[in-house]
Amino acid sequence: MVIVFVLLALFAAGGLYSALAVRRYTVRSEKLSAPARLAVVSDLHAQRYGSGMRPLIRAIEAEKPDLVIFTGDLFSNFDHDAPVEELLRGLGGRWPCYYVTGNHECWSGDEGFLRKMAMLEENGVKKLSGALETVTAGGARFNVGGVDDPDAKRVCCAMGGYDGFAAQLDRVREGAENGLFTVFVAHRPEMIGEYAAKGFDLILCGHAHGGQWRIPGLLNGVFAPGQGLFPRYAGGLYERGGSTMIVSRGLLQCARGLPRFYNRPELVIVDIAPEKKEREKGTP
Ligand SMILES: [Fe+2]
Helix, strand or coil: CHHHHHHHHHHHHHHHCCCCEEEEEEEEECCCCCCEEEEEECCCCCCCCCHHHHHHHHHHHHHCCCEEEECCCCCCCCCCCHHHHHHHHHHECCECEEECCCHHHHCCHHHHHHHHHHHHHHCCEEECCCEEEEEEECCEEEEEEECCCHHHHHHHHHHCCCCCHHHHHHHHHHHHHHCCCEEEECCCHHHHHHHHCCCCCEEEECCCHHHCECECCCECCCEECCCEECCCCCCEEEEECCEEEEECCCCCCEECCEECECCCCEEEEEEEEECCCCCCCCCC
């Protein structure tokens, strides 16, 4: 009986351990001629990570990324932006930074939304609203494009020329016709079908928070917004057609006061690299 109790206590303690994790993926493509490293910051929800956000900034620094990509819900929809400002001051200007909105930025009202977007701009973070850029980083040349969260329609007045999710998606696809490896950034993973139909090579998303509660090897998430119970895209790497989607489990530690379970907040590192060429037959 005592042994059962001890084992249950150890299982619970392991599940509630919530130190920042670094999760790594490698995606290879013949379209790439050199490797590059992307640091993916997702669903921070203005969570504080120590004084000056230094533990998170140091974790990113240690990975020596070529680019930092924010996949939405960097802010909360409340007026609580100081941790984000500290993070952006620590990152902006040191690395090229790209951002797409999540639903929470779009739920901030016009005034709050504009204040958050101004903070991004002041710190040199580029907002991808149906835009695509060709970047050279780490010796690699590739595209980075992205779309606003579909809830951007709630702040369309503040956004000015918002022409809708579908139009943004089409603009990114048109930009990607240059044939380079394309990194596509959007907040919601459950729309994988729409992204993959456009033929993007790598899709980066967040939003699902890892389904908040997991049992590794048995259950990859209990609930995610937009997907409901036992979400298919709670976190990890997924293939659809010729596209690879990586879903970050995000950085917010507790949602609505509920702790995560076997679901540590994570900084995602994605190495993109040239496809390894198979040796020709007979080559020693
Ligand atoms: Fe979200």
